[in-house]
Amino acid sequence: MANITAKQVNELRQLTGVGMMDCKKALVECDGDFEKAIDYLRQKGQKMAAKRADRDANEGCVLAMSNGKNGAAIMVSCETDFVATNAGFVDFTKSIITNAMAKGLKTKDEVMAMQIDGRAVADLITDQIAKIGEKIELAHYEVLEAAAVYAYIHPGNRMAAIVGMNKEGFDEAGHAIAMQVVAMRPLALDAESIPQDIKDNELKVAIEKTKEELIGKAVDAALKKAGINPAHVDSEDHINSNMGKGWITEEQANLARKIKEEEAAKKAASLDEKMIQNIANGRLNKFFQENTLLFQEYIMESKVSVKDFIARTDKDLKCTGFKRLELGA
Numbered sequence: 001m002a003n004i005t006a007k008q009v010n011e012l013r014q015l016t017g018v019g020m021m022d023c024k025k026a027l028v029e030c031d032g033d034f035e036k037a038i039d040y041l042r043q044k045g046q047k048m049a050a051k052r053a054d055r056d057a058n059e060g061c062v063l064a065m066s067n068g069k070n071g072a073a074i075m076v077s078c079e080t081d082f083v084a085t086n087a088g089f090v091d092f093t094k095s096i097i098t099n100a101m102a103k104g105l106k107t108k109d110e111v112m113a114m115q116i117d118g119r120a121v122a123d124l125i126t127d128q129i130a131k132i133g134e135k136i137e138l139a140h141y142e143v144l145e146a147a148a149v150y151a152y153i154h155p156g157n158r159m160a161a162i163v164g165m166n167k168e169g170f171d172e173a174g175h176a177i178a179m180q181v182v183a184m185r186p187l188a189l190d191a192e193s194i195p196q197d198i199k200d201n202e203l204k205v206a207i208e209k210t211k212e213e214l215i216g217k218a219v220d221a222a223l224k225k226a227g228i229n230p231a232h233v234d235s236e237d238h239i240n241s242n243m244g245k246g247w248i249t250e251e252q253a254n255l256a257r258k259i260k261e262e263e264a265a266k267k268a269a270s271l272d273e274k275m276i277q278n279i280a281n282g283r284l285n286k287f288f289q290e291n292t293l294l295f296q297e298y299i300m301e302s303k304v305s306v307k308d309f310i311a312r313t314d315k316d317l318k319c320t321g322f323k324r325l326e327l328g329a
Helices: 006-016 020-029 035-051 087-103 108-113 121-132 173-186 197-224 236-245 250-269 274-291 306-313
Strands: 061-065 071-078 139-145 146-155 158-166 320-325
Touching: 006 173, 061 146, 061 158, 061 320, 071 087, 071 158, 071 320, 087 108, 087 121, 087 139, 108 121, 108 139, 108 306, 121 139, 121 306, 139 158, 139 320, 146 173, 173 306, 173 320, 197 274, 236 250, 274 320
Parallel strands: none
Antiparallel strands: 061 071, 071 139, 146 158, 158 320
């Protein structure tokens, strides 16, 4: 068996970044052969990756970059905030997005296969797992092309966005819109960009909520007319609890049940469908205002939409799209 020195262990550690004890064990197992020891540590990383595959990796590093007309956003996830904020882990994420941008890569699969210093990113991630001892994965990689692309990373590297504009030369506005995307979490650029199934579902929910509110108001009015506090009988649990407290009598409880059932059925049968549709459409429009970038209120100026802010900056300036990444989203 080879005599393993502290100098050899330290050299292997510098090469791999793996802990001293693991490096020493690898050298002992491989009789001091550095190449075999490196392979040994890589195999250990693969085994560790397999063992941790079902673990949650909800922390990580989110970055964004732009080279002018192209932008990219990346999320490399891990298990703990301690690892996510480590300078080495952040630098590792930076190296991936920087190289991917330089090569003009478009997809996550392309990035995973990309070579950095002669090794695929997928293998480098496995090395990181062996080094750190946590599940690590390339969770997302998004790209955007436009006449001008702006990137914004929120302090802490937990959220980032890239935004495309149709004209160059508006850096301040482009940066502001990228900040808006990170802060206000829009789902889409405008109403037309939201998938139809989401619109249909939101309208359905709005219709049901409107019906429930109209019926509820009619029931509450009938209960109050009968001298019963609606808050005391809004559920069977409350009815039973409030009878026990002496706040309502059994007779009032039975009357409340009867009023709730009969008034609800009566109101449901007489609902004005056109009015319901109008109210629901108003709610859908509010959903668009809150969740589409162009119709959100601009965070730096109240009562001004993002669309109006852009138009005020330059009448021909337009936002063409965005990508946003956030840990846990």
